[in-house]
Amino acid sequence: MVLCKVEPDFSGCHDLSMLEQVTAGSAVAGFVVEELIGEGATGKVYRAADSEGRQVALKVLAPELARDDRFRQRFLRESRVAAGLDHPNVVSVLDAGTENDALYLAMRYVDGPDLRQVLQSHGRMDPSLALAIVTQVADALDAAHRAGLVHRDVKPANVLLEGDHAYLCDFGLARHVSSVSSLTTERGFVGTIDYVAPEQIEGEKIGRLADVYSLGCVLFECLAGTKPFDRESDLATVYAHLNEPPPKISEIRPELPQELDAVFATGLAKAPEERYSTCGELVAAVRAGLEGKTYGRRSQRRRRFLLGAGLAAAAVATIVAVLVTQSGSPSKHPAASPKGPPKITQKTIDGISLGHKASYYKHALHGYQPSILTPPHFPELSFELPAISVVFPRRPRAFLILTWNKRFRTAAGIGPCSTLASMHEVYGSRVVPAWAGTSPNHKVHWSWQLGRDLLFVTQNHRTISSVVLFDGPADARRPQPNKPQSWANFIGGNATGCE
Numbered sequence: 321m322v323l324c325k326v327e328p329d330f331s332g333c334h335d336l337s338m339l340e341q342v343t344a345g346s347a348v349a350g351f352v353v354e355e356l357i358g359e360g361a362t363g364k365v366y367r368a369a370d371s372e373g374r375q376v377a378l379k380v381l382a383p384e385l386a387r388d389d390r391f392r393q394r395f396l397r398e399s400r401v402a403a404g405l406d407h408p409n410v411v412s413v414l415d416a417g418t419e420n421d422a423l424y425l426a427m428r429y430v431d432g433p434d435l436r437q438v439l440q441s442h443g444r445m446d447p448s449l450a451l452a453i454v455t456q457v458a459d460a461l462d463a464a465h466r467a468g469l470v471h472r473d474v475k476p477a478n479v480l481l482e483g484d485h486a487y488l489c490d491f492g493l494a495r496h497v498s499s500v501s502s503l504t505t506e507r508g509f510v511g512t513i514d515y516v517a518p519e520q521i522e523g524e525k526i527g528r529l530a531d532v533y534s535l536g537c538v539l540f541e542c543l544a545g546t547k548p549f550d551r552e553s554d555l556a557t558v559y560a561h562l563n564e565p566p567p568k569i570s571e572i573r574p575e576l577p578q579e580l581d582a583v584f585a586t587g588l589a590k591a592p593e594e595r596y597s598t599c600g601e602l603v604a605a606v607r608a609g610l611e612g613k614t615y616g617r618r619s620q621r622r623r624r625f626l627l628g629a630g631l632a633a634a635a636v637a638t639i640v641a642v643l644v645t646q647s648g649s650p651s652k653h654p655a656a657s658p659k660g661p662p663k664i665t666q667k668t669i670d671g672i673s674l675g676h677k678a679s680y681y682k683h684a685l686h687g688y689q690p691s692i693l694t695p696p697h698f699p700e701l702s703f704e705l706p707a708i709s710v711v712f713p714r715r716p717r718a719f720l721i722l723t724w725n726k727r728f729r730t731a732a733g734i735g736p737c738s739t740l741a742s743m744h745e746v747y748g749s750r751v752v753p754a755w756a757g758t759s760p761n762h763k764v765h766w767s768w769q770l771g772r773d774l775l776f777v778t779q780n781h782r783t784i785s786s787v788v789l790f791d792g793p794a795d796a797r798r799p800q801p802n803k804p805q806s807w808a809n810f811i812g813g814n815a816t817g818c819e
Contacts, residue, residue: 342366342380349419351378351426367429376414377430377489381423395423398469402491405467409460411480411489430487435476435538444545444573447610451603453479454539456486458599461535464491465528465598472526474534475512476541513554514547518562518590518679528599529592535599536587539606543580544572548588562590562679580609590679663728664735666773669708669721669789670728677717681710707736721789728787734776738784743768743776751776 342364346353351368354375358365363381370376385391399416415426435453439445445453457479461471471478473490480487517533520526540548548567549560566588568581583605589595596602605615663670672684681701685708701710707725710718729735732746743751747770754769765785767777775788 348378348380348422348424349415349417349426351376351424353378368426370414370426375429377411377427379425379427381425383422386418386421386423392418392423399425401467401469402464405464405469405491407460407463409456409485409487410463410491411487413491427489430480430482430489432480432482435479435481435486435542438481439476439541439545445542447543447576450539450542451607451610452484453481453486454535454542454606455603457488457538458535458603460488461528461531461599465531470526470528471531471534472520473512474531474538475515476538477512479538513557514549516561517592519592521558521561522677527592529595529597532595532597532599532602533588533592536584536595536602539602540566540569540584540588543576544569546572548584577609577612579612579614580606583609583615590683591676594680594683662731663725664723664730664774664787664789666771667789669723669787670725672708672710672721674719674721674789674791675717678710678712681718685710719791722786724786730770730774734784735787736784738776740768740776740778740782740784743784 342348342353344353344355348368350371353366353368355367356364357367357377362385363379366378366380368376368378381395385395396416396418399413403413403416405413411430412428413425414428415424417424457474461474464471469491471488471491474488478488478490480489515534515537517526517530520530537548544567549557549564551557551560566584568578569584570576570578570581583602586594586605587596587602596605608615667673672681678701685701701712707723707728709722711720711722712718724736726735726737729738734743734746751768751770754767754775765777765779766781767775767788769775773789773791775790776784777786777788779785
């Protein structure tokens, strides 16, 4: 008979006097306490009765949380939002407020075990049962996300089972998307380390995709009987969440289809944008995987549509070029008619954008070789197969992407190994001289800048040796030493694939 029971790690080092005053027979905000049914880092949960004798689950929060004015205000505001969630798989929030300086949350009482107890007692589940339970939880989470709530602590202990019906609880501690601050305390983030998303560990802005990750961990445990990153210490678990791919579930449970391996690789991707877009999409992918099918993500289908549209546009452009040529007008350089969508844009190279942490690039691009550019002593990840390097300054996010891949082209057909003559023919006055200098291999190089984010680098004044995407200056025509443009030019001179 447990509701929202959390791990018993609430230690005696905190001020427990307020909680100790709550005993059987005492009243809190009109609810008569009957017995303690759970306790954890955020407080204690009691079975209680309302004024009409109906049973409720009453959560009294830890005193240090109640003393935090910012937390108190957000808790009361978000509890009201949670109370407005009318969903069959969400434990109803009946009341929330303060009583003698204590924060409390009254919820519907669910007469049944939590999912953690079931997994501890019975181990891994039959796939159909696991899918039935998690489908209900996914529906609850997606409804909450549409209402602007992120749960932040999705775990088996917060999934309650009453027969074949599943409920998700503890939305009273969820964080509203519009909130600027998090619900973290001096003890760290609100969440359970075995199921927490990488961005939550790193203290970044948390959105619905963190819940997708956590739900993926829960579903993995239901199917495999073990957590995806079960390690001997919290530190090792945190490291695994941040750096290690999830294990292949088909190796843990060989009777399961191998298609599930790719599903969990996506659901537990380190970069949020690489995951399934909703909890329902994660469940749909698992359902397809259990049937031995490959799930087609909506975002992928959209990309295929856009690719088709791009090919159609390319076909029209080719027809126009042929008609212009036949009419006697001079044709552009052959490189100006690339096949398919461009690999180099003002925002991406091969679909890869700036501003992410190393884990994102390691996931999106494989076979990397770490190195240090000296000078200026920037860490670099070099991916030889796609011929891309990602460079980091003295902070964790990439500020430069470099390519020397001969097949990568802009929409106008310019890229590594294109001639400077074709670059000037295509772009004209839009491409401007940027900066000259000496490359790390002691060769003098020059570059031309297109817009504020792209550099075409050369070392022989005939062909482009590399293309650099960087966070450009406000005024592309006024390069300054020791600014992103000069560093981009310096590092870009390192690639000499065509010279």
